[in-house]
Amino acid sequence: MSLRPAWLTFRRYAAATTGMTLTLFALGVYTAATGSGLACEAQWPLCSDQLIPALTINPDFIEWFHRVWAMVTGFLIIGLAGWTWTGDRDRRTRLAATLAVMILPLQITVGAITVTVGGLVPGGYTVSTHAAHLIVALTIFTLLGLATIWGGSRGSPRLLRAAIGVATVGIVASAVFSRAVPFVTYAPVAQGGFYVTGLAGHLGLVATIAYATEAVRTGYAGISRSTARTVRLLAAGSMVALVGTLLLGRDLVLYTAFWEQVNLAALGVAAALAVGAVVALRGSGRSEPASEPIGGD
DSSP: OSOOTTTOOHHHHHHHHHHHHHHHHHHOOOHHHHHGGGOGGSSSSSSSBBBBBBBSSHHHHHHHHHHHHHHHHHHHHHHHHHHHSSSSOOOOHHHHHHHHHHHHHOOOOOOHHHHTSSSTTTOOHHHHHHHHHHHHHHHHHHHHHHHHHHSSSSSHHHHHHHHHHHHHHHHHHHHHOOSSSSOOOHHHHHHHHHHHHHHHHHHHHHHHHHHHHHHHHHBBBBBOHHHHHHHHHHHHHHHHHHHHHHHHHHSSOOOOOOHHHHHHHHHHHHHHHHHHHHHHHTTTOOOOOOOOOOOOO
16 A cells, blocks of 8 residues: 555656756855855854754845755655656656756755855855856756656647747746846846746756657657657757856856847847747647557656
């Protein structure tokens, strides 16, 4: 008899873990933007010589809360990988979840280095460690997204259209908060908003590429294989451009007028290619055999 409640399917657990990781990403950006990453007297894992600091909204608490959220999310990621090995998940789902766990220690180590400065590792808060922290986090997030997508039912034309729709909305919404477009001041809250919307767009593109690849291999009703290939290519190009804007959203380079123009161009390319994929799907009329769904748990 299973102790797991009936409503807790693999896909729901994986989706919750991915959502926790997205939130962790935004929390990390907010923590860095407020300067709280240098709080806790540059100590890790302690915070100002305490295991739990005063529960008031201050830099120490923000940094500590980010660490606690990261710890809980890390355990969820480990649990996800364990589930793929004890259940009947396919090889690619197991691989994605396992890789996420394998690089998790690297993310924890880089995170510890990032916030220690004069603590365990002098000079820890540098551009290189900050960039590594961001890139590894994005890699883990992408792998979790793939595990969620692959670990459920087979794709369908509806899911493919929904995925590129989410991607397009996410990219356009991120423009509201982006430092490339002067709609709002790029303050800590706006930075968190930029990464929430941008990562939602990124996840939509990941799903679009996954479903379009399946459509190329097995065929989706109403979507030709040539259209699926076009959509996959456009989504991949949009993802590259979007990742560029996500990297430029942090202070990894001296943000001059030149980089502002590069950022704006990358954001425009990401949005244009995503919209192109939407148009390509709407224009698809040739029907090919659809895949039969399989169980999601």
